[in-house]
Amino acid sequence: MLELLGVTKVYRGGRRAVDDVTLRLDTGLIGLLGPNGAGKSSLMRIAATVTRPSAGRILFRGQDVVARPDGLRTSLGYLPQDFTGYPKLSAREFLRYVAAAKGLRARPARARIDELLATVNLTEAARRPLGTYSGGMLRRVGIAQALLGDPAVLIVDEPTAGLDPQERVRFRNLLSELATDRVVILSTHIVSDVESVARDIAILAGGRLRARGTPEALIGAVTGHVWTAVVPAEALPEVQARFRVTRTTHRADGVLVRLLCPVRPFDAATAVDPDLEDAYLEAVARAEPAAAVTR
Numbered sequence: 001m002l003e004l005l006g007v008t009k010v011y012r013g014g015r016r017a018v019d020d021v022t023l024r025l026d027t028g029l030i031g032l033l034g035p036n037g038a039g040k041s042s043l044m045r046i047a048a049t050v051t052r053p054s055a056g057r058i059l060f061r062g063q064d065v066v067a068r069p070d071g072l073r074t075s076l077g078y079l080p081q082d083f084t085g086y087p088k089l090s091a092r093e094f095l096r097y098v099a100a101a102k103g104l105r106a107r108p109a110r111a112r113i114d115e116l117l118a119t120v121n122l123t124e125a126a127r128r129p130l131g132t133y134s135g136g137m138l139r140r141v142g143i144a145q146a147l148l149g150d151p152a153v154l155i156v157d158e159p160t161a162g163l164d165p166q167e168r169v170r171f172r173n174l175l176s177e178l179a180t181d182r183v184v185i186l187s188t189h190i191v192s193d194v195e196s197v198a199r200d201i202a203i204l205a206g207g208r209l210r211a212r213g214t215p216e217a218l219i220g221a222v223t224g225h226v227w228t229a230v231v232p233a234e235a236l237p238e239v240q241a242r243f244r245v246t247r248t249t250h251r252a253d254g255v256l257v258r259l260l261c262p263v264r265p266f267d268a269a270t271a272v273d274p275d276l277e278d279a280y281l282e283a284v285a286r287a288e289p290a291a292a293v294t295r
């Protein structure tokens with residue numbers, strides 16, 4: 001339904017934030033994972049037609065979006081990373097404002113706004129000005145405004161920032177339900193935001209697409225590359241300098257390290273089953289200058 005083909009964004013000053021990214025998306029949820037600065041927001045802004053790509057094409061239902069953005073815009077819900085709304089408007093007023101801007105008819109829009117306020121758990125706070133909201137409440141208003149008009153494409157950029165753990169779970173489940181009949185793109189740097197809901201994960205680092213697949217396929221690609229060992233605390237700096245250490249746990253008998261290495265790093269290391277975090281960190285590591293991984 002939505003195709004990003006060779007999309008590149010070079011900002012003034014020469015920063016290549018997105019570099020030749022191709023993603024073909026159909027109904028369902030795709031998790032776009034990447035560290036800070038990977039280019040996720042730039043790519044989301046391009047997909048949402050608020051930034052033009054420097055090169056590449058975007059097609060929505062086969063139509064060129066860069067030349068004619070309206071087809072996608074009328075079918076789009078977008079929650080930008082820096083969403084704030086308008087501080088003097090209440091949640092209900094703000095949603096009515098967005099509904100009018102989207103060209104929705106007033107009466108059905110009112111009913112839909114009430115439903116959405118309930119969905120994002122803001123019915124009680126609906127009359128308060130957004131300026132008095134917490135960060136998490138504002139994210140929820142942002143989600144509700146993105147859902148107005150029942151969009152065929154929903155783009156949410158770092159949607160769980162500021163949400164508490166319970167709200168994160170609720171929100172993930174909501175996105176997963178919404179993805180049954182639309183394209184949902186969820187961009188985040190938090191692996192746990194996508195691992196339970198996305199059957200399709202794309203990893204972006206340094207502006208480039210590093211990997212894409214199901215969680216199982218991504219994890220399968222790092223089988224045999226993940227090791228643990230208990231090392232003396234004083235040896236930790238050397239281990240960290242030589243290998244890509246992904247987790248450390250301090251214990252009475254030393255430090256339990258988890259590290260990535262394509263071969264057994266040293267005799268005391270034990271191979272362990274990889275998880276999605278390992279797959280993500282290895283894909284990101286490939287984008288960085290090579291670290292020493294040999295003995």
Ligand SMILES: Nc1ncnc2c1ncn2[C@@H]1O[C@H](COP(=O)(O)OP(=O)(O)OP(=O)(O)O)[C@@H](O)[C@H]1O
Binds near residue numbers: 011012042
């Ligand atoms: N308007 C801009 N002008 C110049 N450089 C920019 C602009 N927007 C982003 N960048 C740079 O492009 C790179 C990618 O930024 P982007 O915000 O797309 O990444 P991100 O993956 O969303 O990271 P974050 O989660 O930290 O926002 C960064 O180096 C950033 O500094």
